[in-house]
Amino acid sequence: MKILTVYYTMYGHTLTLANSVHEGVNGVDGVQGVLRRAAEFDAVDKIIDKNDFARGVREQQQDVPVCTVEDLRQADGVIFGSPTRYGNMTAQMKQLIDSTAELWMNGEMEGKPAGVFTSTASTHGGQETTLLTMMAPLLHLGMIIVGVPYSTPGMIHTEARGGTPYGASTIAGPQGELTPTEEDLKIAMVLGRRVAETTLKLRR
Numbered sequence: 001m002k003i004l005t006v007y008y009t010m011y012g013h014t015l016t017l018a019n020s021v022h023e024g025v026n027g028v029d030g031v032q033g034v035l036r037r038a039a040e041f042d043a044v045d046k047i048i049d050k051n052d053f054a055r056g057v058r059e060q061q062q063d064v065p066v067c068t069v070e071d072l073r074q075a076d077g078v079i080f081g082s083p084t085r086y087g088n089m090t091a092q093m094k095q096l097i098d099s100t101a102e103l104w105m106n107g108e109m110e111g112k113p114a115g116v117f118t119s120t121a122s123t124h125g126g127q128e129t130t131l132l133t134m135m136a137p138l139l140h141l142g143m144i145i146v147g148v149p150y151s152t153p154g155m156i157h158t159e160a161r162g163g164t165p166y167g168a169s170t171i172a173g174p175q176g177e178l179t180p181t182e183e184d185l186k187i188a189m190v191l192g193r194r195v196a197e198t199t200l201k202l203r204r
């Protein structure tokens, strides 16, 4: 059984979360985790060329294949990660989702569990709006949304960090200077494990 974790990142925070989600997936017996990245736009690649930090993040991902429609087709469950752009997912992730018309027409994603995760610059920069709006196209595709239950350690908190019932998250800071907290990473692992376990149960 294959569980795909597909993410987009520019400054690495969503990549760090994706690695934890993927680790959570791979911790479930009988499941093969697949890690993919959303394709970058040529125009953004040219901007990244001039930014040392973003170039380094791009280099870190050279071995991660770009996600294809076939990867989505082959997956039994999918977890999507995108940084926030104005309270919504990135165009790069939306482009991938918008390329699924054939999968939608054939009902190929119907009944597959899905989870979502995100990164914002600021505390109230739109984690919930991003996660909830990422779910809308997944519901159109007939996927079954899996969140993070409040029984997960670290879910009830008041400090500035990630972790929501809608999906995993982290706060990157206005200059991207923060790194995901231990709790953010553990919650991301729980999301990966929960999507994998739910997929196994449904398949049985």
Ligand SMILES: Cc1cc2nc3c(=O)[nH]c(=O)nc-3n(C[C@H](O)[C@H](O)[C@H](O)COP(=O)(O)O)c2cc1C
Residues within 6 Å of the ligand: 008, 009, 010, 011, 012, 013, 014, 015, 083, 084, 085, 086, 087, 088, 119, 120, 121, 122, 123, 124, 125, 126, 172, 176
């Ligand atoms: C065009 C644009 C719009 C953004 N909009 C938001 C926003 O609405 N709220 C917010 O907190 N951060 C916003 N950010 C900051 C990104 O969410 C932040 O850089 C990202 O979470 C870092 O994730 P990454 O390291 O995976 O790239 C925006 C960034 C860009 C470039």
